[in-house]
Amino acid sequence: PNMRLILYTNGVSRMIGEPDRQATNRWLKRKAASLFSQPPAELLEWLLNLVIGKRGSSAGRRVADDVTLMIIAVDHQAVFGLEERVA
Numbered sequence: 001p002n003m004r005l006i007l008y009t010n011g012v013s014r015m016i017g018e019p020d021r022q023a024t025n026r027w028l029k030r031k032a033a034s035l036f037s038q039p040p041a042e043l044l045e046w047l048l049n050l051v052i053g054k055r056g057s058s059a060g061r062r063v064a065d066d067v068t069l070m071i072i073a074v075d076h077q078a079v080f081g082l083e084e085r086v087a
Contacts, residue, residue, distance in 0.1 A: 004036045004043065005072040011065035015051050040071040047071075 006028055013024040031050060035043050047069055 003074040004040065005074070006032070006047070007068075007070040007072065009066055009068040011067040012051055012069060014065055015067055040073040044069060044071045 008024070008028075010021075013020065016024065016027060018024040018027050028047070032043065032047060035046055038046070048067075051067065051069070
């Protein structure tokens with residue numbers, strides 16, 4: 001019921017200093033694991049603050065790319081309700 005999908009651009013990887021997608025995925029899972037049940041907007045705000053704060057801890061790193069994070073929450077009740085109406 002609390003499934004979350006986190007989409008991000010490579011600018012996030014650059015901001016947090018991770019070298020590739022796999023490392024960024026691990027970083028995001030580790031940092032946000034306890035917050036996946038939060039509303040998507042709260043999770044997004046928390047992650048953005050964390051990413052921006054991470055940059056603050058490495059002053060001097062230039063931002064050369066966009067930083068985009070998007071949280072998609074799956075509402076299982078709505079999905080099952082839609083399936084029942086279509087069937």
